[in-house]
Amino acid sequence: MSKSLGAAIKSAREKKGLSANDIADLLDIKGHAYRRYERGEVPLRAETFIAIAHHLGISLDELAGKTKAETGDGQIIYQKIPSKKGTKVIFTVE
Numbered sequence: 553m554s555k556s557l558g559a560a561i562k563s564a565r566e567k568k569g570l571s572a573n574d575i576a577d578l579l580d581i582k583g584h585a586y587r588r589y590e591r592g593e594v595p596l597r598a599e600t601f602i603a604i605a606h607h608l609g610i611s612l613d614e615l616a617g618k619t620k621a622e623t624g625d626g627q628i629i630y631q632k633i634p635s636k637k638g639t640k641v642i643f644t645v646e
Contacts, residue, residue, distance in 0.1 A: 560617030
């Protein structure tokens, strides 16, 4: 994961007044594991990215640090598709 995405996630969390441990608890992971996402040290699964946005009450674009000017009129749409190995998430940009 890029460090800039991790920084955007950390910034969004701080704007909501939550600690890294608060979000980690909501995701049912350890605080140190969550902080590795924010530092860009480990890949962030789509499901986790979606869950973080949900818990912060913001869009995926906002969580990624995008502004309206950067995203234009487009939308990021995601769809969960069950598979034999778990749930897959497909992103579509319109």
